[in-house]
Amino acid sequence: MKIPFEKLDKAFENRLRLQIMSVLVVNDRYDFNSLKELLETTDGNLASHLKGLEKEGYIVVHKAFLGRKPNTTYESTEKGKKAFKDHLDALEQLIKQQKTT
Amino acid sequence: MNNKVLYVEEKEIQNELASIRNLMERSSKFISLSGLSGILAGIYALAGAALAYNIIYNHIPVADSESTNNDLSATGLLSGHSFSMLELKLMAIAFVVLVLSIITGIVFSLRKAKRKGQPIWGKTSRSMLFYMATPLFTGGLLILIFIYRGHYSIIAPASLIFYGLSLVGASNFTFNEIKYLGLCDVLLGLVTACVPGYGLLFWAIGFGVLHIVYGSVMYFKYDR
Known part of the structure; x- marks a missing residue:
């Protein structure tokens, strides 16, 4: 039986990216510091993966200021939501196929 | 050997899916x-209601040492310009119950958050507080305005209804069960408005009994 590995999204190969996406699909917007706290990761790591997702067009960045402090929030795009769902479906399919073989 | 590789893969995928589900839940709730x-808030409310009941029904007999002139306190009660000893006592009880409940809620939430290693003051708790505070403050102010104007019968139904609404609003950000507690309180508040004179009884059911039932359900379902 053919396993649909090719259906898995390359952009979500990294675990942290998938985690970021899963937070952004259930929340309208999420800010950088809350994401960092939730995912227990470092500034640099989180920033580079956010940039990667932004390049794919899966998320958009909103830069704003709270008083004098910069407050950057992230939002998932329709494209990103669809990619996330397709990726999860593919993962599910993988499990199902293995159970039947 | 191929089988083994696939097995490892499957475990990994399942872990991945579990962590995603967990994150989606944690980030939005x-x-x-x-x-x-x-449960404790319910007990405070019941104790407060019992105390209030005692005070009210011991107050009615004419031999009253607290206020020297009963007629005066009666007119004060109707016009709403001055508060009698009885009203002050009842307000003090309500206030103590409220403060105790809030403190208990905060302390226990802090403890649970610490035990589970979760941040308590995040984006979600902020939104939850905002959606709770809006109906609560509206209701609280409305009740105070009506008290000032001498409409005491609104206290029990309005406090139940607005508290219920604030819980329904908060339920978007926390356990879904809290929505049913809120809806029950709203219904109970509407019933209370239909049967004047039983305010204290319904208040005790809504804030006391319902809280204890809800707290027990939550305790057995999530805390252990």
């Missing part, structure tokens, strides 16, 4: 609410 604090 405030799950540090404790069932025990619900």
